[in-house]
Amino acid sequence: MMNKTEGPAVRARGLTVVRGKRTVLDGLDFDVPRGQVTGLLGPSGCGKSTLMRAIAGTQAQVTGSLDVLGGPAGSASLRSRVGYCTQAPSVYDDLTVRQNLDYFAAVLRLRARGTVDRVLADVDLADHADSLAGNLSGGQRSRVSLATALLGAPELLVLDEPTVGLDPVLRRDLWDLFHRLARGTAGDGTGGTTLLISSHVMDEAERCDRLLLMRSGRVLADDTPAALHDRTGTGTVEAAFLRLVEAANDMEAPR
Numbered sequence: 001m002m003n004k005t006e007g008p009a010v011r012a013r014g015l016t017v018v019r020g021k022r023t024v025l026d027g028l029d030f031d032v033p034r035g036q037v038t039g040l041l042g043p044s045g046c047g048k049s050t051l052m053r054a055i056a057g058t059q060a061q062v063t064g065s066l067d068v069l070g071g072p073a074g075s076a077s078l079r080s081r082v083g084y085c086t087q088a089p090s091v092y093d094d095l096t097v098r099q100n101l102d103y104f105a106a107v108l109r110l111r112a113r114g115t116v117d118r119v120l121a122d123v124d125l126a127d128h129a130d131s132l133a134g135n136l137s138g139g140q141r142s143r144v145s146l147a148t149a150l151l152g153a154p155e156l157l158v159l160d161e162p163t164v165g166l167d168p169v170l171r172r173d174l175w176d177l178f179h180r181l182a183r184g185t186a187g188d189g190t191g192g193t194t195l196l197i198s199s200h201v202m203d204e205a206e207r208c209d210r211l212l213l214m215r216s217g218r219v220l221a222d223d224t225p226a227a228l229h230d231r232t233g234t235g236t237v238e239a240a241f242l243r244l245v246e247a248a249n250d251m252e253a254p255r
Protein backbone atom coordinates (compact mmCIF):
# COMPACT_ATOMS: atom_id res chain seq x y z
CA MET A 1 0.00 0.00 0.00
CA MET A 2 1.42 3.36 -0.99
CA ASN A 3 1.91 5.90 1.73
CA LYS A 4 -0.12 8.85 0.47
CA THR A 5 0.63 11.62 2.90
CA GLU A 6 3.95 11.04 4.63
CA GLY A 7 7.54 11.31 3.53
CA PRO A 8 8.91 13.48 0.75
CA ALA A 9 6.99 13.95 -2.52
CA VAL A 10 10.02 12.70 -4.45
CA ARG A 11 12.89 10.58 -3.14
CA ALA A 12 15.82 9.77 -5.41
CA ARG A 13 18.74 7.52 -4.47
CA GLY A 14 21.49 6.73 -6.94
CA LEU A 15 19.21 7.95 -9.74
CA THR A 16 20.98 7.41 -13.05
CA VAL A 17 19.76 7.92 -16.62
CA VAL A 18 21.67 6.95 -19.73
CA ARG A 19 20.62 8.49 -23.07
CA GLY A 20 22.40 7.10 -26.08
CA LYS A 21 25.99 6.64 -24.90
CA ARG A 22 25.84 9.46 -22.35
CA THR A 23 25.18 9.22 -18.64
CA VAL A 24 22.86 12.21 -18.44
CA LEU A 25 21.97 11.85 -14.73
CA ASP A 26 24.75 10.43 -12.62
CA GLY A 27 23.79 8.88 -9.28
CA LEU A 28 21.52 11.62 -7.91
CA ASP A 29 20.44 11.58 -4.24
CA PHE A 30 17.82 14.12 -3.18
CA ASP A 31 14.37 14.60 -1.65
CA VAL A 32 11.66 17.04 -2.74
CA PRO A 33 9.60 18.00 0.34
CA ARG A 34 5.80 18.11 0.12
CA GLY A 35 3.78 21.32 -0.07
CA GLN A 36 6.67 23.52 -1.18
CA VAL A 37 7.90 25.13 -4.38
CA THR A 38 11.23 23.54 -5.34
CA GLY A 39 13.17 25.14 -8.18
CA LEU A 40 15.31 23.00 -10.47
CA LEU A 41 18.05 25.18 -11.90
CA GLY A 42 21.14 24.74 -13.97
CA PRO A 43 22.63 25.49 -17.36
CA SER A 44 21.15 24.26 -20.62
CA GLY A 45 21.86 20.55 -21.11
CA CYS A 46 22.59 19.78 -17.44
CA GLY A 47 19.71 17.26 -17.28
CA LYS A 48 16.71 19.18 -15.90
CA SER A 49 14.19 17.93 -18.48
CA THR A 50 15.53 14.38 -18.21
CA LEU A 51 15.05 14.47 -14.43
CA MET A 52 11.50 15.79 -14.81
CA ARG A 53 10.67 13.11 -17.38
CA ALA A 54 11.99 10.46 -14.97
CA ILE A 55 9.78 11.80 -12.18
CA ALA A 56 6.77 11.93 -14.52
CA GLY A 57 7.50 8.34 -15.56
CA THR A 58 8.16 9.05 -19.25
CA GLN A 59 11.94 8.51 -19.33
CA ALA A 60 13.53 5.21 -20.41
CA GLN A 61 16.78 3.76 -18.99
CA VAL A 62 16.26 4.94 -15.41
CA THR A 63 18.21 3.04 -12.73
CA GLY A 64 18.64 3.53 -9.00
CA SER A 65 15.54 4.28 -6.95
CA LEU A 66 13.00 7.00 -7.62
CA ASP A 67 9.86 7.17 -5.46
CA VAL A 68 7.08 9.63 -6.21
CA LEU A 69 4.29 10.23 -3.64
CA GLY A 70 5.31 7.03 -1.90
CA GLY A 71 5.41 4.70 -4.93
CA PRO A 72 7.79 3.95 -7.81
CA ALA A 73 7.87 6.71 -10.49
CA GLY A 74 5.69 5.86 -13.46
CA SER A 75 3.22 3.60 -11.56
CA ALA A 76 -0.26 3.61 -13.07
CA SER A 77 -1.78 4.83 -9.80
CA LEU A 78 0.29 8.02 -9.99
CA ARG A 79 -1.16 9.08 -13.33
CA SER A 80 -3.91 11.26 -11.87
CA ARG A 81 -1.81 12.41 -8.89
CA VAL A 82 1.08 13.90 -10.87
CA GLY A 83 0.63 16.80 -13.32
CA TYR A 84 3.42 17.24 -15.86
CA CYS A 85 3.91 20.10 -18.30
CA THR A 86 6.60 19.65 -20.93
CA GLN A 87 8.50 22.55 -22.51
CA ALA A 88 6.52 22.25 -25.75
CA PRO A 89 2.88 23.15 -24.98
CA SER A 90 0.58 20.20 -25.71
CA VAL A 91 -2.55 21.87 -27.05
CA TYR A 92 -4.75 21.31 -30.11
CA ASP A 93 -4.57 24.39 -32.33
CA ASP A 94 -7.87 23.73 -34.06
CA LEU A 95 -9.84 23.68 -30.79
CA THR A 96 -10.72 26.64 -28.58
CA VAL A 97 -9.12 26.98 -25.17
CA ARG A 98 -12.28 25.69 -23.48
CA GLN A 99 -12.60 22.79 -25.93
CA ASN A 100 -8.98 21.81 -25.22
CA LEU A 101 -9.69 21.76 -21.49
CA ASP A 102 -13.03 19.96 -21.91
CA TYR A 103 -11.22 17.30 -23.92
CA PHE A 104 -8.47 16.74 -21.32
CA ALA A 105 -11.08 16.82 -18.51
CA ALA A 106 -13.01 14.07 -20.33
CA VAL A 107 -9.82 12.00 -20.67
CA LEU A 108 -9.31 12.37 -16.90
CA ARG A 109 -13.04 11.58 -16.38
CA LEU A 110 -13.59 14.85 -14.50
CA ARG A 111 -16.88 16.69 -14.29
CA ALA A 112 -15.92 19.38 -16.76
CA ARG A 113 -17.72 22.66 -16.25
CA GLY A 114 -16.70 23.87 -12.76
CA THR A 115 -13.22 22.40 -13.04
CA VAL A 116 -12.51 24.00 -16.41
CA ASP A 117 -13.73 27.40 -15.18
CA ARG A 118 -11.50 27.07 -12.10
CA VAL A 119 -8.32 26.33 -14.05
CA LEU A 120 -9.11 29.03 -16.64
CA ALA A 121 -9.28 31.56 -13.80
CA ASP A 122 -6.11 30.17 -12.18
CA VAL A 123 -4.05 30.78 -15.32
CA ASP A 124 -5.83 34.06 -16.14
CA LEU A 125 -7.30 32.89 -19.45
CA ALA A 126 -11.04 33.22 -18.71
CA ASP A 127 -11.26 36.05 -21.27
CA HIS A 128 -9.77 33.81 -23.97
CA ALA A 129 -11.89 30.71 -23.29
CA ASP A 130 -13.48 30.85 -26.74
CA SER A 131 -10.34 31.73 -28.74
CA LEU A 132 -8.82 29.11 -31.00
CA ALA A 133 -5.62 27.83 -29.39
CA GLY A 134 -3.85 28.27 -32.75
CA ASN A 135 -4.48 32.03 -32.55
CA LEU A 136 -2.92 32.50 -29.10
CA SER A 137 0.50 33.94 -28.29
CA GLY A 138 3.27 31.59 -27.15
CA GLY A 139 2.80 32.60 -23.52
CA GLN A 140 -0.96 32.07 -23.71
CA ARG A 141 -0.48 28.63 -25.26
CA SER A 142 1.88 27.60 -22.47
CA ARG A 143 -0.72 28.75 -19.95
CA VAL A 144 -3.33 26.51 -21.64
CA SER A 145 -0.86 23.67 -21.25
CA LEU A 146 -0.41 24.56 -17.56
CA ALA A 147 -4.21 24.66 -17.17
CA THR A 148 -4.48 21.10 -18.50
CA ALA A 149 -1.95 19.96 -15.88
CA LEU A 150 -4.03 21.64 -13.14
CA LEU A 151 -7.31 19.96 -14.16
CA GLY A 152 -7.02 16.91 -11.95
CA ALA A 153 -5.84 18.98 -8.92
CA PRO A 154 -2.65 16.86 -8.80
CA GLU A 155 -0.69 16.45 -5.55
CA LEU A 156 2.60 16.95 -7.42
CA LEU A 157 3.06 19.37 -10.33
CA VAL A 158 6.17 19.01 -12.46
CA LEU A 159 6.60 22.07 -14.69
CA ASP A 160 9.37 22.29 -17.27
CA GLU A 161 10.23 25.97 -17.80
CA PRO A 162 6.64 27.23 -17.47
CA THR A 163 7.57 30.92 -17.63
CA VAL A 164 9.63 30.94 -20.84
CA GLY A 165 8.45 33.70 -23.17
CA LEU A 166 6.19 35.37 -20.62
CA ASP A 167 6.34 39.08 -19.84
CA PRO A 168 7.35 40.14 -16.31
CA VAL A 169 3.77 40.76 -15.13
CA LEU A 170 2.60 37.30 -16.23
CA ARG A 171 5.72 35.71 -14.75
CA ARG A 172 5.00 37.36 -11.41
CA ASP A 173 1.33 36.28 -11.59
CA LEU A 174 2.31 32.68 -12.34
CA TRP A 175 4.78 32.58 -9.45
CA ASP A 176 2.01 33.94 -7.19
CA LEU A 177 -0.22 31.12 -8.46
CA PHE A 178 2.51 28.53 -7.77
CA HIS A 179 2.76 29.70 -4.16
CA ARG A 180 -1.03 29.76 -3.73
CA LEU A 181 -1.14 26.17 -5.02
CA ALA A 182 1.59 25.18 -2.55
CA ARG A 183 -0.31 26.85 0.31
CA GLY A 184 -3.52 25.13 -0.77
CA THR A 185 -5.35 28.42 -1.43
CA ALA A 186 -5.69 27.91 -5.20
CA GLY A 187 -6.67 24.92 -7.33
CA ASP A 188 -9.55 22.98 -5.82
CA GLY A 189 -8.54 24.23 -2.35
CA THR A 190 -8.13 20.72 -0.93
CA GLY A 191 -4.53 21.02 0.23
CA GLY A 192 -1.01 22.07 -0.54
CA THR A 193 0.39 21.00 -3.88
CA THR A 194 4.07 20.12 -4.25
CA LEU A 195 5.64 21.95 -7.18
CA LEU A 196 8.92 21.16 -8.95
CA ILE A 197 9.66 23.91 -11.45
CA SER A 198 12.62 24.14 -13.79
CA SER A 199 14.07 27.39 -15.01
CA HIS A 200 17.35 28.77 -16.17
CA VAL A 201 16.39 32.26 -15.09
CA MET A 202 18.27 32.66 -11.85
CA ASP A 203 16.11 35.50 -10.49
CA GLU A 204 13.20 33.04 -10.42
CA ALA A 205 15.24 30.94 -8.02
CA GLU A 206 14.85 33.57 -5.32
CA ARG A 207 11.09 32.90 -5.39
CA CYS A 208 11.46 29.19 -4.51
CA ASP A 209 11.20 27.63 -1.04
CA ARG A 210 14.00 25.22 -1.96
CA LEU A 211 16.46 24.80 -4.79
CA LEU A 212 18.08 21.91 -6.54
CA LEU A 213 21.04 23.32 -8.44
CA MET A 214 22.32 21.01 -11.16
CA ARG A 215 25.41 20.90 -13.29
CA SER A 216 26.49 18.21 -15.78
CA GLY A 217 24.02 15.59 -14.57
CA ARG A 218 24.80 16.03 -10.88
CA VAL A 219 23.23 17.92 -7.97
CA LEU A 220 25.51 20.77 -7.01
CA ALA A 221 23.37 22.01 -4.12
CA ASP A 222 20.06 21.14 -2.46
CA ASP A 223 19.08 23.90 -0.05
CA THR A 224 16.95 26.97 0.63
CA PRO A 225 17.93 30.20 -1.16
CA ALA A 226 18.85 31.80 2.20
CA ALA A 227 21.07 28.87 3.22
CA LEU A 228 22.80 29.03 -0.18
CA HIS A 229 23.49 32.74 0.27
CA ASP A 230 24.90 32.10 3.76
CA ARG A 231 26.98 29.11 2.75
CA THR A 232 28.60 30.87 -0.20
CA GLY A 233 28.75 34.38 1.27
CA THR A 234 26.79 35.75 -1.68
CA GLY A 235 23.65 37.86 -2.03
CA THR A 236 21.98 36.16 -4.99
CA VAL A 237 21.38 32.60 -6.12
CA GLU A 238 23.20 33.42 -9.35
CA ALA A 239 26.36 34.42 -7.47
CA ALA A 240 25.99 31.38 -5.19
CA PHE A 241 25.69 29.10 -8.21
CA LEU A 242 28.83 30.56 -9.81
CA ARG A 243 30.73 30.19 -6.52
CA LEU A 244 29.67 26.54 -6.26
CA VAL A 245 30.69 25.89 -9.88
CA GLU A 246 34.13 27.38 -9.21
CA ALA A 247 34.51 25.21 -6.10
CA ALA A 248 33.46 22.09 -8.07
CA ASN A 249 35.92 22.96 -10.87
CA ASP A 250 38.73 23.35 -8.31
CA MET A 251 37.91 19.91 -6.86
CA GLU A 252 37.92 18.33 -10.33
CA ALA A 253 41.07 20.07 -11.63
CA PRO A 254 44.08 17.78 -12.09
CA ARG A 255 46.73 18.37 -9.45
Ligand SMILES: Nc1ncnc2c1ncn2[C@@H]1O[C@H](COP(=O)(O)OP(=O)(O)OP(=O)(O)O)[C@@H](O)[C@H]1O
Binds near residue numbers: 019021022
Ligand atom coordinates in the same frame (compact mmCIF):
# COMPACT_ATOMS: atom_id res chain seq x y z
N1 LIG B 1 17.73 11.48 -27.17
C1 LIG B 1 18.89 11.77 -26.63
N2 LIG B 1 19.98 10.99 -26.83
C2 LIG B 1 21.17 11.27 -26.28
N3 LIG B 1 21.39 12.33 -25.49
C3 LIG B 1 20.37 13.14 -25.27
C4 LIG B 1 19.06 12.92 -25.81
N4 LIG B 1 18.26 13.91 -25.39
C5 LIG B 1 18.99 14.72 -24.62
N5 LIG B 1 20.26 14.26 -24.54
C6 LIG B 1 21.37 14.87 -23.77
O1 LIG B 1 21.02 14.82 -22.42
C7 LIG B 1 21.52 15.95 -21.73
C8 LIG B 1 20.45 16.53 -20.84
O2 LIG B 1 19.38 17.04 -21.63
P1 LIG B 1 18.14 17.76 -20.93
O3 LIG B 1 17.15 18.07 -22.02
O4 LIG B 1 17.68 16.95 -19.79
O5 LIG B 1 18.83 19.11 -20.39
P2 LIG B 1 18.16 20.42 -19.79
O6 LIG B 1 18.95 20.75 -18.57
O7 LIG B 1 16.70 20.23 -19.63
O8 LIG B 1 18.44 21.48 -20.94
P3 LIG B 1 17.59 22.79 -21.37
O9 LIG B 1 17.65 23.73 -20.22
O10 LIG B 1 18.36 23.29 -22.55
O11 LIG B 1 16.22 22.32 -21.71
C9 LIG B 1 22.02 16.92 -22.79
O12 LIG B 1 23.41 16.95 -22.73
C10 LIG B 1 21.52 16.34 -24.09
O13 LIG B 1 22.47 16.54 -25.10
